[in-house]
Every structure is written in C-alpha cells, then in structure tokens.
Amino acid sequence: MTALELDGVSKRFGEEQALESVSLAVEEGEFFTLVGPSGCGKTTTLRIIAGLTEQSSGTVRLGGESMAGVPPEERNVGIVFQNYALFPHMTVAENIAYGLRFHDPPGGGTVEERVTELLELVDLPDFGDRDPETLSGGQQQRVALARALAPGPDLLLLDEPMSALDARLRDRLRRTVKEIQTALGITTVYVTHDQAEALAVSDRIAVLNDGRVEQVGAPEAVYQAPANRFVASFVGDNNLFEVASVDGTVARTTEGLEIVVENASPGDTLAVRPENIHVGQDETTLQPTVESVEFHGTGYTLYCQIEGRELLVAADTYPDEPVTVGFSREAVQVLSGTAANE
Amino acid sequence: MFYYPVGTVIARGLGGTVEGAGAVGAILGSEFYVGVAADLFRDPAAVPAGIRGWIQAGFPRVDFGLIGFTVYQALYSTLASLALGLPGAYLLARYSFPGRETLKSLTMLPFVLPSIMVAVGFVAMFGDSGVLNDLLGALGFGHVSAMYTLEIIVLAHAFYNAPLITRIVGAAWEGIDRSMLDTARGLGASPTRAFVDVAVPQLLPAVLTGALLTFLFTFMSFPIVLALGGLQLATVEVWLYSHVQQLDLAQAAGLAVVETGITLALTYAYLRYESGQQGLTGIGRGPNRRPLFGSLRDPRRIGLLAYGIIVVVVFLGPLSSMIIESVTGPSGLTLEYYAFLLERQLTGAAFQVKPLPAITQSLGFGAATLLVALPMGVTVAVLESKQFPGSRVIDALLMAPLAVSGIVLGLGLLQGLVFGTDVLGHSIRITGPVAIVAAHAVAAYPFVTRTVSPLIKRVDDRLIESARVLGATRERARRDIELPLIVPGIVAGAALAFAISIGEFDSTVVLAEGSGRYTMPVAVERYLGNRTLGPATAMGTVLLTVTATSFVVIDRVGGWWEP
Numbered sequence: 001m002t003a004l005e006l007d008g009v010s011k012r013f014g015e016e017q018a019l020e021s022v023s024l025a026v027e028e029g030e031f032f033t034l035v036g037p038s039g040c041g042k043t044t045t046l047r048i049i050a051g052l053t054e055q056s057s058g059t060v061r062l063g064g065e066s067m068a069g070v071p072p073e074e075r076n077v078g079i080v081f082q083n084y085a086l087f088p089h090m091t092v093a094e095n096i097a098y099g100l101r102f103h104d105p106p107g108g109g110t111v112e113e114r115v116t117e118l119l120e121l122v123d124l125p126d127f128g129d130r131d132p133e134t135l136s137g138g139q140q141q142r143v144a145l146a147r148a149l150a151p152g153p154d155l156l157l158l159d160e161p162m163s164a165l166d167a168r169l170r171d172r173l174r175r176t177v178k179e180i181q182t183a184l185g186i187t188t189v190y191v192t193h194d195q196a197e198a199l200a201v202s203d204r205i206a207v208l209n210d211g212r213v214e215q216v217g218a219p220e221a222v223y224q225a226p227a228n229r230f231v232a233s234f235v236g237d238n239n240l241f242e243v244a245s246v247d248g249t250v251a252r253t254t255e256g257l258e259i260v261v262e263n264a265s266p267g268d269t270l271a272v273r274p275e276n277i278h279v280g281q282d283e284t285t286l287q288p289t290v291e292s293v294e295f296h297g298t299g300y301t302l303y304c305q306i307e308g309r310e311l312l313v314a315a316d317t318y319p320d321e322p323v324t325v326g327f328s329r330e331a332v333q334v335l336s337g338t339a340a341n342e
Numbered sequence: 343m344f345y346y347p348v349g350t351v352i353a354r355g356l357g358g359t360v361e362g363a364g365a366v367g368a369i370l371g372s373e374f375y376v377g378v379a380a381d382l383f384r385d386p387a388a389v390p391a392g393i394r395g396w397i398q399a400g401f402p403r404v405d406f407g408l409i410g411f412t413v414y415q416a417l418y419s420t421l422a423s424l425a426l427g428l429p430g431a432y433l434l435a436r437y438s439f440p441g442r443e444t445l446k447s448l449t450m451l452p453f454v455l456p457s458i459m460v461a462v463g464f465v466a467m468f469g470d471s472g473v474l475n476d477l478l479g480a481l482g483f484g485h486v487s488a489m490y491t492l493e494i495i496v497l498a499h500a501f502y503n504a505p506l507i508t509r510i511v512g513a514a515w516e517g518i519d520r521s522m523l524d525t526a527r528g529l530g531a532s533p534t535r536a537f538v539d540v541a542v543p544q545l546l547p548a549v550l551t552g553a554l555l556t557f558l559f560t561f562m563s564f565p566i567v568l569a570l571g572g573l574q575l576a577t578v579e580v581w582l583y584s585h586v587q588q589l590d591l592a593q594a595a596g597l598a599v600v601e602t603g604i605t606l607a608l609t610y611a612y613l614r615y616e617s618g619q620q621g622l623t624g625i626g627r628g629p630n631r632r633p634l635f636g637s638l639r640d641p642r643r644i645g646l647l648a649y650g651i652i653v654v655v656v657f658l659g660p661l662s663s664m665i666i667e668s669v670t671g672p673s674g675l676t677l678e679y680y681a682f683l684l685e686r687q688l689t690g691a692a693f694q695v696k697p698l699p700a701i702t703q704s705l706g707f708g709a710a711t712l713l714v715a716l717p718m719g720v721t722v723a724v725l726e727s728k729q730f731p732g733s734r735v736i737d738a739l740l741m742a743p744l745a746v747s748g749i750v751l752g753l754g755l756l757q758g759l760v761f762g763t764d765v766l767g768h769s770i771r772i773t774g775p776v777a778i779v780a781a782h783a784v785a786a787y788p789f790v791t792r793t794v795s796p797l798i799k800r801v802d803d804r805l806i807e808s809a810r811v812l813g814a815t816r817e818r819a820r821r822d823i824e825l826p827l828i829v830p831g832i833v834a835g836a837a838l839a840f841a842i843s844i845g846e847f848d849s850t851v852v853l854a855e856g857s858g859r860y861t862m863p864v865a866v867e868r869y870l871g872n873r874t875l876g877p878a879t880a881m882g883t884v885l886l887t888v889t890a891t892s893f894v895v896i897d898r899v900g901g902w903w904e905p
Contacts, residue, residue, distance in 0.1 A: 052807050072810040079811045085804035089826045098822075102813025144808075151813060 002064070003028045003187040004049065004155060009058030011044055011211075018044045020211045021058065026189060031181055033190045035198035036208035037234065042191045045208070046157050049189065051075050063154060073102065075155075078148030082160040084140040086132035092143050093119070093128035099151035106152030118146040121180060138169045145177065149184070156181070156188045162197070174201055195235045199223060207231050229335050232271040237312055239277075241270040249329070255307040260284045261332045269335040272327055274301065274312040279319055282326025286311065290323055409600070412561060412577040415492060419499035419560040420553050426500045426656065427507025427552070429649045434508065435515035437646070446512070449505040453789070454838065454889050456845025457502065458863040461569035462870060462882040463660030464498045466667040474663075490571060498566045501656055503556040507549075514548035515541075554612045562605055564848045565863070569870060583852065661886065668879035700865035701884065704844050707778055707861060711843035714783035716836055719790025726791065727798040778861075781849035786842040790835035797831040798824070833895070841892035844885070862888070 004026040011019040019041045026032045034042040047053035049060055051072035060067045067075060078099075086095050096115045105114035119125050122142035132140055141161060148156060158177070162170040178201045181188050192198055198205045199219040207214045207222065207230075215227040226232035233240060241253040243264050251264045259270055260283040288304035288311050302313040302323070313325050434446055468474050518541055526536035564579045571580070578601045801824050809819035847863040860868070862885045869878040 050807075050811055052810065071815070072807070073813045073815055075811070077811055079808060081804045081808065083802065083804060085802060085808045087805060087809075087823055098809065098814075099812035147808070147812070157811075 001028045002026070003030070003062070004032075004189065005059075005061040005064075006045070006049070007059040007061070009045070009048060009055045009060065011041070011048065011053065012056045018211055019048075019055070022208075022211075022213055024206055024213065024216065026187060029185045029187055031178065031188045031190065031201060031203045033192060033198040033202040033205040034208055035192055035195055035205050035235075036214075038193055040208040041211040042193075042208050043159055046079075046159050046189060046191050049155070050077055050079050050157055076103075076151070076153050077155040077157055078151070078153035079157040080141070080144045080148050080159065080161045082163055084132075084137075084144045084164075086140055086143055086147070088132060090132075091128065092124070092130050092132060092135070095132065095143060096128075096147045096150050098147065103151035105150075114150060118150050121149070122146045122176070137165050138173055141165065141173060142176070145180070149180075149186070154187065156186050158188065158190045160191055160193065163192070163194070170197075177201070199235070207234060209234070226271065226333065226335065229269045229271075232269070232333070232335060237274050239272045239274065239311055241272070243268045243270060255309055257286065257307055258284070259332060260329050261334060262329055264334050265336075267336075271333040271335060272331055274314040276331035277311075277313045277325050277327045279313075279315050279317070279323060279325055281324060283328050284332075285324060285326040287322060287324050288313075290319060290321060293318065409578055409604075412579075415495060415499075415567075415577060416557050416560040416563075418492070418496045419503065419563075420556045422496045422500040423503035423507050423556045423560075424549070424553060426652070427504035428511060428549070429646070430504065430508035430653070431511035431515055433646055433649070434512040446509075449509040449512075451893060452502045452505050454841035454845065454893050455502075456565075456847060456863045456866075456885055456889060457563070458565040458569065458847045458866050459664070459845070459882045459885050459889075460498060460501060460660060461566045462866055462878050463664040464494060464501075464566075464570055465870070466879050467660045467663035468494055492571075494570050495567055497656065498570055498660075499556075499560045499563060501660065502563075502566070503559060506555060506559075507552040510552040510555075511545060511548045514545055518544050551612070554608065558605060558608045558612065561608065562601075565867065569867070579848075664879045664882050664886070668876065668883045700860055700862045700881070704861040704863075704888075707775070707782055707850075708840045708843040710775075710779040711782040711786055712836055712839055714779060715787040715790055715839040715843075716832070718783065719787040719835055719839070720794055720832060722787065723791045723795035723798055726795050778850055778853045781853065782843040782846050783839075785846055785849070786839035789838045789842060790832075793835040793838060794828055794831040797828040801827050837892045837895040841889050844888055844892070 002025050004024075006022055006024045009019055009022045010017070022041070022045060024032075034045055036042050044053060048055045049062075051067065051070060062075060062077070086092075087098065090098065093115050096118050097111050100111045100114060105111055107114070107117075109117075115128065116125075119128055122145055124139060124142055124146075127135065127139065127143070132143065135143065141164075144161075161177070162173055165173060174197060190198075190202065199222075202219055204216060204218055205222055206216045209230050215222055215231045222231060223236055226235060226238075229240060232238050241251075241255075241257065241259060243251045243266050244254045245252045245266055246264055249260055249262060251259050251261050251268075251270065253259060253270070259272075261270060264270065286306055288306035290302050290304050292303045294301045294303070300315045300318060302315055302319060302325075304311040304313060304323070304325075311325075430449075434442065522540050523536050526540045527533065531539060561577075562579055563577070564583065567577050568580050568583070571577075576584070582601065805823050805827075806819045809823050810816065814822060844861075845863060846861075847867070850861050851864050851867065862881065866878050866881045866885060869881055
C-alpha cells in the first residue's frame with residue numbers, strides 16, 4: 001500500500017525554482033531516501049511532506065488522503081532535524097512526552113509508560129531527568145528520535161540527522177535508526193547528501209538534482225545502472241568518457257582514447273567504475289601514468305592521468321610502473337546523451 | 343499604534359518648529375547661544391572678513407556661546423570617558439580574576455543609576471562640606487572648591503559613560519579571534535605589531551561607537567550639569583529647562599528644535615556608522631587571558647593596580663560619600679536626616695516636598711510604565727525578529743528615544759498634550775501623570791526590546807517546527823516553546839524599565855513642575871537646594887536602594903542589553 005505520494009509537486013521561492021514537478025510514491029514500511037547535492041531540493045521536499053512549507057503546486061497524499069490545507073500538527077508525522085532541536089527548557093522525559101500532550105499514548109498505557117518504553121528503545125533508560133544540553137550529540141539525536149516516535153506517527157521524516165556527528169558515531173547511530181525502523185515497521189523518509197549512507201540503509205533511493213528527480217530505485221539498481229550522467233557521477237566513483245565517434249565496437253572518446261563497447265553512438269557517455277578496471281590487459285587496454293595512490297585497507301585507489309584527464313582505478317595490490325590497466329566491454333555502461341548538468 | 347508616544351513626541355518636537363520658527367533663527371543669530379558663529383547665520387557675507395580680522399588679531403580665544411560650550415564639555419567628557427573606560431576594556435578582555443563576570447555586569451549599572459543621584463553623590467564627595475573636604479580638613483590640608491567647575495562635570499560624565507565604553511570595547515576585544523593574532527605572529531609580526539595591525543582595526547569601530555554614544559549622551563546630559571554646574575556652566579539642556587521653568591515656551595521650542603536637530607544628526611551618524619560595521623564578530627576564540635593576580639614585577643599589573651584605585655575612588659567614592667553624608671551630621675553619626683524625611687512627611691506644609699508621596703508616586707509611575715513599556719517593547723522585539731521590508735526603520739525608531747533629550751520630550755508632552763491639542767475639532771487633553779508615564783515608557787521600552795529581541799532571535803525555528811509536527815498548533819507552540827525561552831529577557835527588561843522609570847528625571851521634572859506629581863529624583867533635586875546635604879543624600883540613598891534592587895533582579899535573571 002502506498003503510504004506517501006507526491007504528485008507533480010513544485011516549489012518556487014521568488015525567482016528560484018526549488019522543486020520542479022516531483023512525483024514519488026513511498027510504500028508502507030519502506031525506508032526511502034532522498035539523496036542529492038546541497039541545494040537539490042531534498043530538504044524542501046521533506047518540509048512540504050511535513051506541512052512546514054507549502055508547495056506552489058502539486059499534491060501530497062498521506063495514506064491516500066490529500067494533505068491540501070492540513071496543518072503540520074494534524075498530519076501525524078514525526079520529524080528529526082539535523083541540529084536535534086530539543087526543547088532546552090524541558091528535561092529529556094518532558095521532551096519525549098511533549099507530543100503526548102496532543103495524542104493518546106499508542107498502546108493504551110500512560111504517558112510515563114510510553115516515555116520509559118521509548119527511552120529503552122533508544123537505549124537511554126536512565127536519562128529521563130537529564131537536561132538535553134548535558135547529553136552528547138549522539139545521545140541528543142537519539143532523544144530527538146524518541147520524541148518523534150512517541151506519539152506513534154504514521155510517517156517518520158529524518159532531515160540529515162547524522163551530519164553533525166563524527167564518522168564512527170554516525171555509522172553506529174545509522175544502524176540504530178535502521179534497526180528501530182525495521183522493528184517498528186514505520187514508513188521512513190530519510191534525507192541525506194551522503195550517497196554512501198543512502199546506499200547503505202535504504203530500501204529505495206531517489207536521486208535529486210536541481211529540483212528534479214533523476215532516478216528512483218533500489219540502491220543496487222541505481223549503482224549498477226545509473227539512468228544518466230548525473231546519477232553515474234554522483235552515486236559512487238566513476239570514470240566518464242564522452243564518445244566522439246564510433247567504428248564498429250570501438251568508440252573513440254573526445255580525448256582520443258579507444259574503448260571497446262557495444263551499441264554506443266557519438267554523443268553518448270561511457271561510464272566505467274574504478275573497481276571494474278583491473279591491472280593488466282583486456283579488451284580495452286590503457287597505459288596511464290600514476291599520480292598518487294591511496295590505501296584503503298581492502299585495496300588501493302590509483303589516481304591516474306591519461307591524455308590530460310583523470311582515471312580512477314581500484315587495485316588489489318600496489319602497482320608497478322609503468323602500469324597497464326584494462327577492462328572488458330561488460331564493464332562499460334552506455335548513457336545516451338550528455339547531461340547538461342554535472 | 344505602539345509608536346504613538348514616540349510619534350507624538352517627534353510630531354510635537356517638529357510642531358515646535360512651526361511655533362518657534364522665528365525662535366530658531368533668533369537662537370542661531372544670537373551671540374549668547376552660538377558666540378561668534380552667530381555672524382554665520384546673521385550675515386554670511388561678512389564671515390570671510392571676520393575670519394581675516396580674527397587672524398589679524400592674533401587668534402584670540404573664540405567664544406562659541408552656549409551651544410559651543412555644550413559641544414566643548416561633551417568633547418572633554420567623551421575624552422575623559424575613553425581615558426577611564428579603555429583600560430577597563432583591556433582588563434576585562436585580557437585578564438582573568440575572581441569577580442570578572444560581576445564586574446562585567448556592573449558596567450550596565452549606569453543605565454539604571456538615576457543621574458540626579460550620581461550628581462548628589464558627587465556633591466557629597468566634592469562639595470564644600472563633602473567627604474573630600476572633611477578628609478582634607480582632618481589631615482590638615484586646605485580647602486578644595488570643586489563645585490561648579492567644568493572638571494567636576496566632566497568627571498561625573500566619565501563616571502556615567504566610561505562603563506559604556508568599557509562594555510562596548512570590551513565585547514569587541516573579547517570577540518577578536520586569537521588565531522588571527524597567532525597567524526600574524528606566525529607570519530613574522532612582533533606582538534606589538536600584531537596588535538596594531540590586527541587587533542586595533544577591529545577595536546577602532548567599537549571605540550568610535552562608544553565615543554559617539556558618549557558624546558550624544560553628554561551633549562544631552564541634564565541633572566549632572568544642573569546640579570554640579572548651575573547656570574554658570576549651563577548647557578543647552580539646562581538653559582532649555584530654565585526657559586520652560588519661566589514658561590518662556592517660544593524660546594524653549596526654538597532651542598529644543600536646534601538641540602534635537604543636533605542630537606538627531608549625531609544619532610544618524612551613529613546608526614550609519616554602526617550599520618557599516620557588521621563584520622566577522624564573535625565566531626573566534628577570544629584572546630588568552632592571563633591571571634590578574636601575580637607578580638607585580640610586570641609593569642602592566644602596576645598600571646592596572648593604579649587604574650583599580652582610580653576606579654574605586656571615582657565610582658565608589660561618590661556613592662559611598664552619599665551614604666556617609668546621609669548618616670553624618672555636624673556632630674557625628676546621626677539619623678536625623680532620615681528623621682527629617684519622616685517629620686516632613688508628618689508635619690510638612692502642602693507646598694513642601696514630602697518624601698512619602700515621592701516614593702509612592704515613583705513606585706506608581708514605575709508600575710504604570712511597566713504596563714505600557716513591557717507589551718510595547720515585546721511587540722517591537724517580535725516585529726523586529728520578522729525580516730520584512732522596513733525592519734530597519736524599527737531599528738531607527740528604537741534609537742529615537744535615545745536621540746531626543748528628556749527635556750525636549752517633556753516639553754513636547756507638556757505643550758502638545760497637557761496643555762491640550764486640537765484634533766479634528768476635538769480638544770484632546772491628558773493629565774500630568776499620564777504624560778509622565780508616557781515619557782517614562784518611551785524612555786524605557788527600547789531597553790525592553792533590546793533585552794528581549796536577542797532571545798527571540800536565538801529561538802531556533804526548528805524548535806517551533808518540531809512542536810508543530812508533534813501536534814501543537816501555531817499558538818500553542820509559541821506558548822509552550824518560545825515564551826518560556828524569552829521569559830528571562832522579559833523579566834530583565836521589566837526590571838530595567840522599572841529602574842529607568844524610577845530614575846527618570848529630565849522629562850519628569852518638566853512635567854511635574856509646579857504640581858504635586860513629583861518623584862524620588864525630583865524630590866532629591868528639590869532637597870538639594872537645602873542648606874545641608876542631609877535630606878538630599880538621605881533621599882538619594884533610598885533611591886539607590888530601590889534601583890540597586892532592580893539591578894540585582896536583572897543581574898540574576900540575565901539578558902543584559904548588548905549594544
């Protein structure tokens with residue numbers, strides 16, 4: 001069943017078109033992520049869903065009902081902001097209980113029981129009487145999550161909730177969020193600029209760019225089959241080549257490199273992931289110069305130069321110079337046309 | 343409609359132009375008011391010849407008249423305030439010591455200390471039978487006659503405005519990012535050079551801001567000049583008051599227009615200058631503070647010690663002298679002056695100033711001022727927090743009460759409303775007390791706004807939005823979340839408004855003239871005419887107690903005005 005539907009939602013801020021006809025459908029219980037560079041409109045989309053910003057045109061439906069004219073307090077959603085936004089003049093327990101002033105505690109218990117239940121859910125059982133400012137960033141974020149969940153919302157909205165935290169804490173909290181989401185089965189819309197994070201936790205992702213939806217799909221599908229040049233370059237590392245001319249199965253790029261590929265035509269973009277390029281010869285063989293090498297624990301990233309452009313190669317071993325790298329025609333994705341925006 | 347009192351005042355001030363248009367010309371052309379510059383307005387063509395004559399005469403001392411003297415004393419007062427205030431800024435920014443925060447909040451004290459009380463304190467300390475002369479006499483030294491000199495006026499103005507300088511410059515100094523200085527050092531600058539190249543350009547705007555405000559305040563200063571200078575050393579403001587007292591309202595209106603023109607120009611300069619100074623502030627780590635108490639071999643510590651002694655003498659001297667004088671008579675310790683206050687209350691004639699009405703009326707006006715200034719100040723703060731076209735106009739309106747002198751305000755209310763005005767054929771009159779409350783509210787509400795609006799700006803929109811999404815309506819979210827977060831500012835603003843009302847003298851003395859509607863500061867001034875200092879100092883001590891209490895409330899609750 002569709003829990004959330006956006007139908008042709010557009011938003012203008014004065015002269016600026018923040019969103020252009022965004023249409024999305026999020027299924028019940030799904031963990032859905034909006035990902036894109038800053039300024040792409042993902043936070044605006046989230047705010048329109050919550051009713052905090054009004055769209056210029058288009059329809060938002062929650063549980064099949066149009067939300068036109070419905071104020072945020074009547075939409076029964078929960079929201080967690082990047083900066084936590086805990087009420088500084090209330091204790092942790094009072095923060096969590098705030099939404100219960102307007103909703104009966106789900107499950108029929110008392111407010112105290114609900115607060116205790118949520119403190120245990122976010123693993124902060126003894127923190128009820130503390131003031132928010134005495135908590136660490138990660139703890140504050142878990143309180144914010146508990147506060148959003150307390151009234152039992154139909155939909156959970158997370159606006160870059162991890163980006164103020166350091167990397168290790170972010171990974172741990174991300175797992176906590178995912179576990180809680182799975183346990184409660186609550187429909188979740190997650191906003192992030194971090195594509196790796198989006199790939200890691202989501203059931204499906206929507207890639208946004210410049211107010212438009214570029215691609216919607218499961219993380220694996222978006223990674224392996226990007227719909228266009230923008231998605232190919234934004235999601236994961238990639239090497240992109242523009243095709244100048246084609247002779248049978250050999251495409252000649254604008255730099256003059258020859259790449260063996262099926263079904264390419266001039267004007268297309270070819271995308272080759274660094275991990276699909278290996279050291280040694282193949283159908284396409286290149287002899288770049290290695291500029292620098294980074295070690296990643298599981299392998300090496302080679303930053304190479306060839307014909308005046310950069311080439312990224314993921315290698316298992318430290319390369320000997322001069323290096324020869326190659327890839328098969330199966331490693332090459334053909335993206336028709338060159339996107340204007342990159 | 344909240345701008346009604348301000349609007350009335352400005353309209354009245356300008357209204358004065360119509361009636362006093364002739365008077366303005368007369369003032370500008372009068373040697374008494376502007377000295378030799380009068381020729382500039384009477385006969386501009388003769389000016390070059392006049393200057394040539396002046397040069398030929400060998401640059402004799404030039405007299406610029408009453409307005410010239412007012413500027414002159416304001417200039418000296420500003421320099422004295424800088425001299426007394428800047429070391430304090432250095433001390434607060436660069437040294438750590440117990441009581442640093444307390445000292446910092448004490449720099450706000452002049453805003454609540456009634457200036458007439460400060461004047462009484464100076465009389466008690468430096469007057470002919472004051473503490474200083476008593477001390478000198480006891481030590482066998484001669485008599486010092488400091489009263490009615492320019493020096494004592496300048497010193498009292500420094501007492502009042504040096505803390506302002508300390509506060510503004512100290513805040514700027516603390517906001518200078520230490521890593522900027524470190525970067526300059528790393529690039530090869532010596533500590534002195536780094537200070538001159540990096541810190542001074544960032545401090546200079548604050549110094550100029552403080553100096554401009556001090557000049558503005560001392561230009562309009564009234565009770566201090568009145569009590570310490572008398573009519574021999576009168577400034578525009580005192581002369582204006584004397585005209586009002588003699589009911590020479592046409593002259594007064596003309597003088598008021600001239601004065602308001604000057605103060606508005608100064609305020610405009612201040613606002614223009616301030617708006618051009620929105621740089622990088624308060625994002626860096628402040629300067630390293632060294633402990634204040636340590637080896638006295640450091641010459642800077644000896645300098646600061648000397649500064650500390652001066653500060654104690656200048657600031658504590660007058661206040662403690664006032665209290666001392668109130669409990670000492672010719673025959674030693676006595677409570678007879680307080681007894682006098684009580685006795686006057688019981689047996690005084692109707693025309694005499696009784697202490698109890700002064701106290702109760704002061705408290706009454708204070709409470710009434712709160713009722714007006716608090717909603718007004720909070721509303722303006724809310725309006726100011728919403729970015730809409732014209733919000734800068736509000737900033738300017740907030741400064742307006744500072745730009746118009748208390749006497750002019752009192753005069754405007756007196757002429758415009760108390761004497762009655764015709765609006766659409768209906769005669770509108772208000773009574774004296776209402777006018778006094780209006781004057782106090784106008785003086786006080788900017789301070790309410792200044793304490794509340796930083797707190798409103800600090801309330802994150804996300805907090806309100808979180809509450810909305812959790813189920814609160816817009817109004818409910820404001821009540822549950824925003825209101826509790828700005829309550830400290832409202833309480834501090836209330837205490838500040840109350841203290842300002844209690845201490846307000848300039849407008850009140852105009853409006854209370856010849857009526858029984860006097861307040862504590864007015865009573866202090868009237869007792870000051872007595873033979874002994876006793877009753878005035880006793881009344882002043884009562885006033886000090888009330889304002890000090892307000893100060894403690896504000897300090898406990900926090901939310902001080904940051905200029």
